[in-house]
Amino acid sequence: MSLRLVRIDDRLIHGQVIAVWLRALGAQRIVIVDDNTARDEFLREVLTLASPPGVPVEVLGVNEGALRCIELAAAPEPVMVLARTPRTVLALRQAGVPIEVVDLGGLGAGPGRKRLHKTISVSPDELRELRELEELGTRVEVQIVADDRPIPFRSIDRG
């Protein structure tokens, strides 16, 4: 299983991801799947340049992202996949990307969003999408950084 981490995080690449996760996993490639980000040339370039030397970053839309993830999952190189929303991960899963566990790493608070755990809040839609992922057999776990113990989504999703 070379998709070492599939993470939902609305900030995509940031301190926790670069400074903690990347070191802990020893991932050698980062794939960012997000339609809006893939369309924005500036953000694409910033994200590509924001990783440490030797760790290439690919920014792809959902369709190309799904194909690429399936391809990378079969290769030995350890890869980290980042998505901004549960919907993207659900789409990847439905497109056949083998995702055993998805890490819920960061979803900011806002109007109409319910706080699940520390820095993680979800909208009703996202809650539904996360439950759907679980029904498809993908475990959803909250684990903000690698040193945390993963918390099953089921144990904090109280209706």
Added chain:
Amino acid sequence: MVRKSAAVGGLLLPLIVLTMLAPSVVFGASGGVSAPAEANVTVSAWQAALIAIGYYLANSCWLFGVAYFTLYRPLVAGFIVGCILGDPAQGTLVGAAINVPYLGFISAGGNLPVDPSLPGWIGTTIALAGHLSPASAVALAVPIGLLGTVLFYGRMAVDPIFAHWADARAEKGDIRGVAFMNVVPPQIFLFVISFVPVFFLALNGPSAVQDALNQLPFWVTNGLQIAGFILPAIGIALTMRFIFRGAVIPYFFVGFILWTLMNNPATGSDDSRVMITIAVLGLALASLHLTFAGARPTAAAVPEAARPATPALAEGGVRLTRGDILKSWALWTFFSQANYNYERLQGTGFAHAMTPIIKRLYTTPEEIRAALRRHLVFFNTEPNFGNVVQGAVIAMEEQRANGAPIDDDAINSVKSGLMGPMAGIGDSISQGTITPILLALGIGIAGATASVDIGSGSAAIPTLAAGASGNPIGAIVYAILISAAIISIGYVAWTQGYARGRGFVTDLLRSGAIDRVLVGAGVLGNMVLGALAGRFVVIYLAPTVNVAGASLNLQAGLLDPIFTGLLPLSIVLLTWWLLRRVSPLWLVIGYLAFSIFAAYPFFGPGQPANPASPQDQYQACTSSLLHPYYPCGAPPAAPSPSAAPSAAPSPSAAP
């Protein structure tokens, strides 16, 4: 969450048990209980109050953004506690020792793995007042750090309330009200939750801990000492996750070997000079490495014309003055994390920093309300390098106020799109590279090798050898260098972000300048870290075995002739490897348990029956698996009536 709380609770338990062993002291009613034999445990109420204020300041917003890089670190906290308690040198020494396990500490995105600041302030207080060795203080500091994490998470959970109060002020268009809510209520709350527990811990902790230690068997306190020399491996290994990579790896070994060559524990060499020498060599090698090995090749520069030019502002519009920009920067530098919380993280801090900009650019209540609302949302970046985001946003607000077609979405997408990547780079630079390297240097200058005497006869607590003393210069040099570095990075990022907008980000990243800085820092950092590993990770095998009729001390007879630093270096590398599989918290617990186990006197009496007899001392020294004080040396000559006692090597003088 439940498992983590359980782990926290499990580690807090020993601390609670320790305090319960001396309930009368904890509750301040000292009458009736006789003071311990070493009655030098005195922290006055005034001193405790100063220490508690110091701890609050370390977590507060009043030090121009550098509290987290200075007072928060045990090295600096130890120096100040030392000043308060009247022994700055010893305070710095203890602070330096406590700091090593926290060398690789990083807090990103509102996540605090451990808290170094409470161990720094309280651990040094307990060690100084109770005359504990720095190594014991290291082990005792671990449970204290977990209490500090509880305080941090309490604050993160309560502070969203104040963000909502700020929302209410924003709806009224009350600029000063938003600024007030970002600072005053959360800081009052923080003061209460930090001052009260720390005051009582500082006042009563030292005697409680000392009483508890007096009741522990001698070998358990030995085990704490051993742990104090093994736990630093965790801090060093955590730092290695950042800089022990790629082409710069050999420099770590160079630093380690230089240290073992230049340091002679028998003569007590001048540690500060050794560390400075290694650091200067590191700088020279970094320069050579960059010249001849080079960093990642720089991407091709984009021709000037291809870059989208910043639209010129219309004549006669509202302009920001240089004063507005600087005022905004100062507000951010002070107060970005004054109301740090789980819901918005730096959200209210961002709005607070925007207040001078909003005041200048917008006049109608409707515009002001909208601008405040726009900037009160979730925001989080690294508050120094990440300042390019604010700079760029300020430029966008200025263009918008002058009629440029920039809507809320455009501003939000720059904020939310840039804050993450800038935090990733910023954390790697400030927390991941500059801080540990400068800390390692400061700790190296500050701390003499902690060697301890076996203690005379009945004294249960070993005391520091007379020669070991700290050097406060280490703490001062560190605090000055890190403050200068952090403030300069923040200033340049802010002003360049404003002047050149988003283009600055891509230009800087493309230029490869950051990579060069990180590679150079990696060379220097590995040298200093290697030396630090040599100094703070100390393990001596105790047992003596009989081989062909002669007794052979495993350390003196077997390991030392090969390579003195073999065991410490192995444990550092093992820890580095283990960290990919085990969380640091479990490593700490495991190492503590192992150290106490290894101190059990399996092979003979744990304390010399007659402390004056070399034979008895040697027997006590070799009675356990590991020994914290010194290598036990070669076995003394067999006791015979004719052998003069002076001819036998004394363990305390053995190298």
